[in-house]
Amino acid sequence: MFPLVSVTTSFVAEEDATSSSCTEAEEIEEIEMGCASDSEMEKLITQVGFSDTRKAKMEQKRRHIPSASSALFIGSILGIIQTLFLIFTAKPLLGYMGVNSESPMLKPAERYLTLRSFGAPAILLSLAMQGIFRGFKDTKTPLYATMVGDAANVVLDPIFIFTLHLGVNGAAIAHVISQYIIAFILFWRLSAQVDLLPPSFKDVQYRRFLENGLLLLVKVIAATICVTVAASLAARQGSTSMAAFQVCLQIWLATSLLADGLAIAGQAILASSFAKKDYEKVLATASRVLQSALVLGLVLSIILSAVLPFSSGLFTKDISVLQLISLGIPFVAATQPLNALAFVFDGVNYGASDFAYSAFSMVMVAIVSIICLFILSSSHSYIGIWIALCIYMTLRIFAGLFRIGTGTGPWRFLRS
Known part of the structure; x- marks a missing residue:
């Protein structure tokens, strides 16, 4: 959908x-x-x-x-x-x-x-x-x-x-x-x-919609599989680990989705600017939404660092679960800038109609991240899962930066 x-x-x-x-x-x-x-x-x-x-x-x-x-x-x-x-x-x-x-x-x-x-x-x-x-x-x-x-x-x-x-x-x-x-x-x-x-x-552009829609569906499936694997690995470590992971994961994703507003705004403005070949506005918009995402991520990081240690008791009274939640809180808070940038880079790619690269890069990121999940969860247990998820978000940002930095695809105009 x-x-x-x-x-x-x-x-x-x-x-x-x-x-x-x-x-x-x-x-x-x-x-x-x-x-x-x-x-x-x-x-x-x-x-x-x-x-x-x-x-x-x-x-x-x-x-x-x-x-x-x-x-x-x-x-x-x-x-x-x-x-x-x-x-x-x-x-x-x-x-x-x-x-x-x-x-x-x-x-x-x-x-x-x-x-x-x-x-x-x-x-x-x-x-x-x-x-x-x-x-x-x-x-x-x-x-x-x-x-x-x-x-x-x-x-x-x-x-x-x-x-x-x-x-x-x-x-x-x-x-x-x-x-x-x-x-x-x-x-x-x-x-x-x-x-x-x-x-x-x-005039009904069903083929264009279906082709690009399927590409984004592949991207969504790849991202979902990655998070699902993380949840299943937490479940294998026991009910306590699973409960703590789910609490942290829901907070992690919910706060990160606040960056969707920036991604949507950037996507619409970039799409119209690319259509007009107004490349100055393209660069200005991409820079502004990415800067705003970084600021939003830092603000969320500060808020979560201050609030979560005192509010985790609202989710459960189980002491063992609370202990594991306290281990996950630093990762949830510290990765907010990464999450915000990752979501906004999606909007930048969509605004450039770069759906194929968005799907391909996410599949590659998911493969590497899943490998990291299995390795780190076996060596560092619960903490290893969160380290792997940090790697997952970092790779998503790298994929976005790589496309723009190399001036390929819709960003070829940067070379001239």
């Missing part, structure tokens, strides 16, 4: 920048040619009514962005596929997750998963539209839509669960309704800005 958002953001930002440049060029050309004199314009304004003028303005504002139509089309198809998949495989999936056929949880869980699956098209469409708005550098609209949808979910949950006595089914229905509310708001706002229907099926 998230590869769809990232790919959409870059492609929409590129096309929006290109279309804006073309529109500006056409307007300048019309002015220079003197297509309409001041007297002719005044006469035209007096002849056209207020409603027609407003309609004309609305039509001018609406843009044709092929990537937007493509993202919605692909999001719809993926949503329908996901719905059908969950409906027909709900029982086997639950069995794989540990719910056996004799468990009293099976039927309620199966009904819940089946009902929730009907929200998949809305979720995929919402993600696609979030990517479109990000490409337009508009992050407010998705935020407001999500807030309204979440508020509706909070209100509907007790009504369906307790008032209507629907129980677990009510929770699923409330969630599905909230997802469609979010999708409706985003669609309503988007339809006022973009012509969502492509002129023909040939």
